[in-house]
Each structure stands twice: as structure tokens, then as C-alpha cells.
Amino acid sequence: MPANGQVSPNSNKFDVESFIALANNGSYYPYKTHGFYENAPSGARTKIFLLPILSIDLKKIKFIDKSGKETVQSSDNVRTIIIPVNSDLKLPNESQKAAITAAIGKKTSIGAFKPPIARNAAGLPILNNAVSTNPSLYNQIMTMATNYENAVIIPQQQLINEYNNLYDASIVSLDELEIIIEAGGETVYTKRMPGTTLFTGGKFNSIALESPNEYVKNLIAEGNAQIFFSYKFRDSKKSTISASMDASRTIDHFLNESYKSSAKQKSGGWSFLGLGSSRKSMKTSFDQQISEQYADNSISNTTIEMYDADDSMIQTFENIFFPKLTQDQAIENHLKAADKAAADGNAELQNLHLKYVEMLQKNDPNLSPDIEAAVAALNKNDYVGFIANGVRWGNNKSDAANSYRRVLNSSEMTSKTQTWNQNKTISVQHAVIQPIIVQEPVNFVSSLGLIDAIEFNNSLAIYNGYSTNMQNIQGIILGPITAGSALQKNSILPGTLITRIGSYDVHNPESYLEALNHYNPGDKIYITKVAQVGPNPNIYQKQNVEVTLGAYPEIK
Structure with a gap:
């Protein structure tokens, strides 16, 4: 297992793409890598921090039906899509070193690693016996060999020597990995896991996407979905800051994101009015606030995130600003809201409250086929007012054990925000989002x-x-x-x-x-x-x- 490293502040991002490397057994294969290199003082070895290389093979995606058996993409009974992920944690071999040096030191790229000339035991190019008796032919072949050495092999070896003399590489020590799948402009899958996952046996677990609709299933199968990995790591100073966390800004961000998502959803049911993606939206708001307040120890091409913004912190925020209520309380609140909407002459909003009550009472997200149009027609105030009466809170499946929550009203929020908005000592981490590599044959x-x-x-x-x-x-x-x-x-x-x-x-x-x-x-x-x-x-x-x-x- 290669040594793990922590990225130095003020390091620079680099990428190696479209390089054909030469394996130790003489076979060729595509090589891509990415990471950071520090700004080392003159005469000092430069530290390189390589991010793990993650890739998928579209030919190995599996479709699992509702009985747990493997099926085919065209099946109407797909329950789960299994996407295998391969991880590479090895430090570079000789051919890969040349590509990394070209990317870092020369700010360029090389297409493929060229093989050396076949030589005899004396280190000279091998020749057949007849050449030795023909000085003219001997000179022509030796000139060709010299030209190849000068134009190809020597520059290539110089890159390798430069790497060995100037660079010191390690694999980045990750705090966390986040997997993100986007299909048709929508985030359809997100999962966060400890960064140590990659270093446990060197094998990464597959992505399991549950209950995909037909559109998402086909996008993924045909390689048209976007799969990203967000690498989270702290720099070598493990920096902390005293940050002000604005609760009202976080709530406003969350409501905006939820409203936009609901208004453009393409399928009915809980996904419109249930708020299963709340934690991702809240964490994004926390990260944005921290990034604005954190200016030191920058690392190129990374964003700043809260290392402390784990599930427990977000759950604490939810419990304060989105208090729990029972299903019966949510039903009662929406019935009262329907009466108020009727009194205000807003028949569309009244109908939406009543339809949602019907779904809650029967625990059936499919009772209201016109809910998409209703949500899309809501203005921002109507939407916030709707959530204030209580919505399902969780993964929003009809058979799931969901809780019900509401957003605080303005008078309730005043005292809560005064407490939450105090300065907090926050640990920060860097994040870099990289599209996952789709394995392609050479x-x-x-x-x-x-x-x-x-x-x-x-x-x-x-x-x-x-x-x-x-x-x-x-x-x-x-x-x-x-x-x-x-x-x-x-x-x-x-x-x-x-x-x-x-x-x-x-x-x-x-x-x-x-x-x-x-x-x-x-x-x-x-x-x-x-x-x-x-x-x-x-x-x-x-x-x-x-x-x-x-x-x-x-x-x-």
C-alpha cells in the first residue's frame, strides 16, 4: 500500500489525460491520474499528492429485478442498478512518471510511452551478421538508432529522471468520498463515505442505485449520465477558523433548492413535497458560508467545506429549525391551510393541500397525477407556506418509515437563530470534484x-x-x-x-x-x-x- 500524504497549502492541481502507459509486462493501457503538487523552494524535492483513480466499466453494469435476480436493461422490473467501481491506489511506474513530469514540469502532455531500442549485451543496437561487413549500411542503421534515441528515448528518460530526482509522491489521505450521479440535470444519487473505504483491501464497493425510473435507467446504461466523485481532504495544517454560521441563510438556501427541485420534477408523488435531499442542500449552504470566510492556505482548483458538517451536525440543525410533528398533525395543518386558501380565493393552492392530505391519509404517492402542475404553479411564498404545515421527511418512498416535519415560522425562528448564529470553531477541508473515468479499451x-x-x-x-x-x-x-x-x-x-x-x-x-x-x-x-x-x-x-x-x- 502506498504512503498516504496530506496536501500542502498553496499546492497546484494537475491532470494527466489520454496517455498510453506501458505496463511492466510490456502491454499498453490508458492511464489517467490527477492530484496536486506543492510549490517547493529551489533545490528542494517537490511533493506530489495523487488522488485515487476511480473508473467504471459500462459493460459490467448489472440490473437487478425486484426478486433480487439479475435481469436486462430493457426489463420493466428493474429495482436496482449496480455500477462497479474500480480503484487504483498504486504509485506510478516508469512510464507513468514520464507523463506526470510532463504535466507538472513542462505543462504539456505526451501521447504514449515509446519502447526502447533492442540492444545486445554490450549495450549497442542489435544487428545481423551481414551489417558488420557493410560499413555504409552499418552507418545508416546506427544513425537511425541515434536519431530515435535523441528524438524519443532520451527526452522520455529525462522526464523519468526528473521525476526520480525532484519529486516525492504519495496518495492523498482522504477524509471522505462523496459519489454524485446526475441524470437529465437532476441529482439522482448521492452517497458520502469515509475516505478510508478505498484503503481497506484496496477495493471499492459498487454503486447501488435504487428504484430508478426508465429515463434514469437508460441514461446510465448508455453512459449518458454524469458520475462524479468528490474527494474530501484536509491540508497539512489541518486548519480551523472561527466562523459565523447564519441559520436564516441556510434555511433560505434549502427552501430555494427544494422549491426549484419540486417545480421541475418529472414524476408525481412524495418526491415533490417530501424533502429527502435536505441534508445535501443544508451542507451546501454551510460550505458556501465557510468558503467565504476562509481565505488562508488555498489549494488550487478546490473548494472549501466544513469537515465538521457531518450528519450529526445537520441533524441537530434539522431538529432545531424543522421540528418534528405527527402524521395526524400534518394532516390537520393542511386541512386548515386548505380552508384558508379557499377563503383567500386561491383554489389551486386549496386543491394542492387537499390532494396532499389524501396522499398522507392513504400513504399513496400516486393519488395525485396533477401535483406536478400544481407545485410548478406555486410561487415561493406559497411553497414555504406549504412546508410550514408539515411534509414527509426522509427518502420519500411510499413504503418507507418517514417522519414529518415543518419549518419554523418567523416568530419562532428569531430566538433560535440568535443561538445558532454564534461563532463556532470549525475545521475545514478541501474538496475537488472529478468526473469518474469510464474505462475505454485501447x-x-x-x-x-x-x-x-x-x-x-x-x-x-x-x-x-x-x-x-x-x-x-x-x-x-x-x-x-x-x-x-x-x-x-x-x-x-x-x-x-x-x-x-x-x-x-x-x-x-x-x-x-x-x-x-x-x-x-x-x-x-x-x-x-x-x-x-x-x-x-x-x-x-x-x-x-x-x-x-x-x-x-x-x-x-
Whole structure:
């Protein structure tokens, strides 16, 4: 398990995106990471704080029916959507280090990690035996190798060396994780959990979205919903402030959010008038107030939140400013409110009170199909007045054990706010919201591992097994090749003359690439090479060698 770290104040955010990394086993895969780096004084090692990498695979989403069995997306009986989340807590390998250094030190990005040249035990590029007797060919291949080293490998290694010499990395120590799913502009799922969840066995539990409607279900299944992770962490100073918490502002924020949400809901029932998202709205208000009062120890691209704004604090606020009442009291209050609305000539508001009473009495959220229009027509004062008579408070399902609450009236609130609005010593934390990464496969093209080649067009004495005849041979002489490539594995070394790849003639680097494009990585094909045979160095023979094509990531 990598070491955990606390982000230094005044650190800067960085992101690595669209980089193709090279695993220790030689395979390629997409690599993304994000985190912070401190502003270190000259000559000091810079600390890097990496955030955990979280990703999902849309192909592995499961749909569970009401009996607990797995079903299909098109089913009308979906009770739960299970979204698996993969987490990566590892510190970077060599190829990943290059991408991080480019993002931090160079403020740029590199597309993919390039493989090194295949070398012999002496550290020189490997060559076939014929090259040693041909100084001109030897010089051309060595020049190609030098150019590749200078243009690709050395700059890449410099990035790795810079990382090893200048940076000290750790995984950010999280206080909390919050999962947020938005579909069609609505927040349909939110869950907060301790940050230590990720570090317990290195496995993250799946997201379980309960009772999705058809619209939300299809958005998620097709990858059109927005899934975010909010990473919460404190900086290395564990800062606290003496903050003023304005209760009336929090209530006003909460009522505004609830009203907006109710007015644009697309399904009837408790979700309009029940207030199950109250804690998220209240916490947002607390965080906004704290952010305005906290100016020190800033960290780029983060927001400030209350570390202390846990469920117990929010529950205390609810209990003070949204007192509980019984179901019967809520019914009685709404009946009285209906009479008052009738006396005021507001038939629409009267009808809404009566419809809500009917839902409460029968515990059925589906009795009022026109409730959406009624709520949307309410002005802000009507809506606040409605809540003042009592509403369901909880997760707002018809079969759930919900309590009932009302908002304080103005006279009741005066004395309560005087107590709550006192300064409080508050611990603060930073938060950064990052879209979750959708795992995407790397697109590969077939590869033999050839770095460069030399055109060949000349007459050679070709032995066909019976006789020798002069033939005009067109092909390419292989230049440097990469370590672990298909060419190296099959001992087809630099200096070798080849004329065909599979069914296609090659006579220059362009035709070589075109021939490879007809095949897929992993295909078994024959390469036709022209090699010296017998004791006479001027007699050649065509030979077919079967190879398995390698893979190289397609860089767009």
C-alpha cells in the first residue's frame, strides 16, 4: 500500500489525460491520474499528492429485478442498478512518471510511452551478421538508432529522471468520498463515505442505485449520465477558523433548492413535497458560508467545506429549525391551510393541500397525477407556506418509515437563530470534484517493432533450390527495432532484407505500413526475407518466417 500524504497549502492541481502507459509486462493501457503538487523552494524535492483513480466499466453494469435476480436493461422490473467501481491506489511506474513530469514540469502532455531500442549485451543496437561487413549500411542503421534515441528515448528518460530526482509522491489521505450521479440535470444519487473505504483491501464497493425510473435507467446504461466523485481532504495544517454560521441563510438556501427541485420534477408523488435531499442542500449552504470566510492556505482548483458538517451536525440543525410533528398533525395543518386558501380565493393552492392530505391519509404517492402542475404553479411564498404545515421527511418512498416535519415560522425562528448564529470553531477541508473515468479499451494497430527502414532495389543472385538466377529485388532493409518486438522474438534483426509481409509486397516504408494495416495484432503471418546462403556471400535465397504480429496503441 502506498504512503498516504496530506496536501500542502498553496499546492497546484494537475491532470494527466489520454496517455498510453506501458505496463511492466510490456502491454499498453490508458492511464489517467490527477492530484496536486506543492510549490517547493529551489533545490528542494517537490511533493506530489495523487488522488485515487476511480473508473467504471459500462459493460459490467448489472440490473437487478425486484426478486433480487439479475435481469436486462430493457426489463420493466428493474429495482436496482449496480455500477462497479474500480480503484487504483498504486504509485506510478516508469512510464507513468514520464507523463506526470510532463504535466507538472513542462505543462504539456505526451501521447504514449515509446519502447526502447533492442540492444545486445554490450549495450549497442542489435544487428545481423551481414551489417558488420557493410560499413555504409552499418552507418545508416546506427544513425537511425541515434536519431530515435535523441528524438524519443532520451527526452522520455529525462522526464523519468526528473521525476526520480525532484519529486516525492504519495496518495492523498482522504477524509471522505462523496459519489454524485446526475441524470437529465437532476441529482439522482448521492452517497458520502469515509475516505478510508478505498484503503481497506484496496477495493471499492459498487454503486447501488435504487428504484430508478426508465429515463434514469437508460441514461446510465448508455453512459449518458454524469458520475462524479468528490474527494474530501484536509491540508497539512489541518486548519480551523472561527466562523459565523447564519441559520436564516441556510434555511433560505434549502427552501430555494427544494422549491426549484419540486417545480421541475418529472414524476408525481412524495418526491415533490417530501424533502429527502435536505441534508445535501443544508451542507451546501454551510460550505458556501465557510468558503467565504476562509481565505488562508488555498489549494488550487478546490473548494472549501466544513469537515465538521457531518450528519450529526445537520441533524441537530434539522431538529432545531424543522421540528418534528405527527402524521395526524400534518394532516390537520393542511386541512386548515386548505380552508384558508379557499377563503383567500386561491383554489389551486386549496386543491394542492387537499390532494396532499389524501396522499398522507392513504400513504399513496400516486393519488395525485396533477401535483406536478400544481407545485410548478406555486410561487415561493406559497411553497414555504406549504412546508410550514408539515411534509414527509426522509427518502420519500411510499413504503418507507418517514417522519414529518415543518419549518419554523418567523416568530419562532428569531430566538433560535440568535443561538445558532454564534461563532463556532470549525475545521475545514478541501474538496475537488472529478468526473469518474469510464474505462475505454485501447485501440491497437499491428506492429513488428520496426523503427525505420532503408529502401532496396537491386539485382541479386537468387538460389531457388535447384539453380541460381539474377533477379531484380525490391524490398526494405530493416533499421533499428524495439526491445521485445515481434522482429526481435523471431531473430529478424536490423540489416535483414524483407520483400513481403503476408500477402503484400513491401518496397519502401510506406508500403510496409500499408501491408501491416491489412492485419490485426495477434495474427500469424509469414514474412519473406532474403538471406545469404552457402559459402558464397553473393548468393541469396528467399525464406519465409512465420511471426505473430505485435500490438502498438493507435495514437489519434
